[in-house]
Amino acid sequence: MQFDRGxxxxxxxxxxxxxxxxxxxxxxxxYEKKISSIKE
Known part of the structure; x- marks a missing residue:
């Protein structure tokens, strides 16, 4: 996960x-791809 700050x-x-x-x-x-929903 990435956050801008804190x-x-x-x-x-x-x-x-x-x-x-x-x-x-x-x-x-x-995981190498973006996860868009919890169902993935």
Whole structure:
């Protein structure tokens, strides 16, 4: 995902002190085309 700057919402941050995000057991999707809808 690309954003112009920062987070779209402060609720995306899991650590409010330094505004960082940390995930446990995260999955990463690598796809070479643009995803337009959730059905794809």
């Amino acid at each position: 987070y779209l919402s402060p609720y995306f941050s899991t650590n409010k002190e330094n505004m960082s995000v940390s995930f446990d057991d995260a999955f990463i999707l690598i």
